[in-house]
Amino acid sequence: MAYETIIVDIEDDIALIQLNRPDALNAINSKVVEELAAALAAADVNDKVRAVVLTGSEKAFAAGADIREMSEKSFVEMFTEDFFGPLNEAFLKFRKPVIAAVSGYALGGGCELALMCDFIIAADNAKFGQPEINLGVVAGIGGTQRLTRLVGKSKSMDMHLTGRFMDATEAERSGLVSRVVPAIKLMPEAMAAAKKIAEKSQVAVMVVKEAVNRSYETTLREGLLFERRVFHALFATEDQKEGMQAFLEKREPQFRDR
């Protein structure tokens, strides 16, 4: 499918989705939302896709929601159009792993888009921020919730209230990103991580994603029970037998997603 605002390239089990609005620093408008949701839905049903890497440009992962598009909107328009709602839903529904490869600005909705991914690999030039306060609004697609869970109340309040940017070093120290690499190595690193995931049993990969995400939704006791039960359930798969047998035979496992 041809898209206007994103580029999708599927190769070697990985879907690489690149935001492509360079003139607006990849600001997220309705078309981006529509196309990202469509690309994820397509990747979900495509057996050739085992992991997704989402990226932007060197200068900007995404500089936020498109201020030009939303500046004149009324409450009724925002509400009835459910502005940005479909993007959140598309990520919540998507069961394969998504890695955000962030270079440059990830601000406002751009930071929140990265936070919707399963983990973030950042280039050393990455800058994260929730500067909506400077526009007289507040984060609207997860910033006050997801960022707070990752970096804690104090730092989240600081980011949302002052609108300051966080560099890659601080982002890694705070638990916002999983690793920081030199900008030139960002895409090889993200693609290699996706490739590594693609080699695993897809059933186990999807279970990991569900179990980790469950930790945000439930009590520790319920989460531990959920984890134990899915661990038990994986013993019904051929991949569990193959994985453990391969270890005992000192060879690489051949997973078949069964």
Ligand code: DAK
């Ligand atoms: N929207 C539209 N255009 C943007 C943009 C944005 N967010 N960010 C940058 N651009 C455009 C600029 O207008 C400029 O366009 P031209 O003037 O050349 O036509 C071009 O990109 C280059 O930007 P600059 O000239 O400003 O580049 P600089 O290097 O000088 O500065 C910057 C880079 C990233 C520091 C600066 O552009 C900047 O501060 N951008 C705005 C960052 C920002 O405030 N982001 C938060 C946006 S508010 C919701 C869910 C989510 C949201 C809202 C509602 N619901 C569920 C209801 C999210 C809100 C936001 O994200």
